[in-house]
Amino acid sequence: MSDTTGSPPTAPRRCARCLLLETHDTLVFDEAGVCNVCRNIEHKQQKIDWQAREQELHTLLDSYRGKYAYDCLVPFSGGKDSTFTLYALVKSYGLKPLVVCFDHGFMRPVVLANTERTVRQLGVDFLKFRADWKVVKKVMLESLKRKGDFCWHCHTGIFAFPMQMAIKFDVPLVIWGQPSTEYNAFFRADEPEMVDEKRFNRYVNLGITAEDMVGMVGDGIELRDLEPFRYPSKEALRALGYRSICLGTYIPWDVKEQTRIIEKELDWRGDLVEGVPEAYSYEKIECAMQGVRDYLRFIKRGMGRTNHLATIDIRDGRLTREQGLRMMEEHDGKRPASLDVFLRFMGLTEAEFNAIAMQHVVDPHRHDPSRVQRGPELPDQHLWKLE
Ligand SMILES: [Zn+2]
Structure with missing residues (x-):
């Protein structure tokens, strides 16, 4: 491993x-060398009374059912988690939801087809929104340069826009899928995660508000152009009396089992994703730029998507640590073929991209570009139309 600082x-x-x-955000180790995300999950698996939690959920849903035009609002991407959430709320809990999809602009063909089948088969009102593509392009470049993460518009839009719609349609109950305690330690597993403004500002927006972004981008962008990415005001949310929860706080979240259910019941289909073993074809199929996003994470932190997937399976006892390590070494860190598409879209050269990524490497990780291999092109890449 080389080190440029000497x-x-x-x-x-x-x-x-x-x-x-240790380069993972919020990660700390205890005396046994075990991380706080593992400890969170352990707590969840051993100490949570899931029967009591589900009873709590029933009571909560009963207090909203039938009182508004919609019983709840479900933010929806078409991926496995939001599809299962929607399926469960409609089929198991008998709710009438308003389904809101914030389209980040990089939806792949399989996920678009999944969404069509899902909303038609379930019989739900469906609202989809995509922000001005030229604005998106500018804020993506800015957030890449500043944070080594080009997904600002997606992080903020996915969480802010459904809340705006909750206000507009007067739907106080908003139900998300999986709590983030499964993946990070911004919240402890024993404090039910509220998907609220605190969470939005704690990590969703990368520390950049829409107001900040206007000042950073300039270039004719006004604050009103970034409206879809702004969390609604406290006053408006208070007037709505909103409650924003994760279904995964109330029922145990088993991705593999849930994927099996939606495949069977909704003909939901998985897809290949760059840097991910084929056995995990249910994971992150929504975004054409997922491979580039995971590659950036690998450069910055030394972990790719397969690390993340193996980590979950190790905690669930489905994989040994050694199997996980081998799988990770085989799949993580390859230069994705989709980077060509991304660079064309952003108007960057690969050298410029690498230089930006290297500025955001998290200590003590060191990235060694000379070891990077190229990954294969996805079968649908030629169908992506981003210009
Ligand atoms: Zn751990």
Whole structure:
């Protein structure tokens, strides 16, 4: 491993149980060398009384059912988690939801077809929104440069826009899928995660508000152009009396089992994703730029998508740590073929992209570009129309 600063390189510490590295946001290790995400999940698996939680959910849903034009609002991407959430709310809990899809602009063909089948088969009102593509392009470049993460418009839009619609349609109950405690430690598993403004500003918006973004981008962008990415005001939310919850707070979240259910019941289909073993074809199929996003994470933190997937399976006892490590070494860190599409869209050269990514490497990780191999092109890449 090379080190440009001249100081002796130290490899980042890895959790003794899962495969997370210390470069993962919010990660700390205990005396046993086990990370706080593992401890959160352990708490969840052992100490949560799921029967009591589900009873709580029934009571909560009963207090909203039939009182508004819609019983709840479901933010929806067409991926496995939001599809299962919607399926469960309609089929198991008998709710009438308003389904709101914030389209980040990079939806792949399989996910678009899944969404069509799902909303038709379930019989739900469906609202889809996509922001001005030229604005999106500008804020993507800005957020890439500033944070080494080009997804600002997506992070903020996905969480802010449905809340705006909750106000507009007077739907106080908003139901998301999986709590983020499964993946990070911004929240503890014993404090039910509220998907609210605090969470939005704590990590969703990368520390950049829409007001900040206007000042950063300039270039004729006004605050009103970034309206879809702004969290509604406290006053408006208070007037709505909103409640924003995760279904996964009330029922145990089993991705593999849930995927099996939606495949069977809704003909939901998975897809290949760059840097991910074929067995995980249910994961992150929504975004054409997922491969580039995961590659950036690998450059910055030394972990790709397969690390994340193996980590979950190790905690669930479906994979040994050694199997996970091997799988990770085989799949993580390849230069995705979709980077060509991304660079064309952003108007960047690969050298410029690499230079930006290298500015955001998280200590003590060191990225070694000379070891990077190229990954194969996805079968649908030629169908992506981004210009
Ligand atoms: Zn861990």
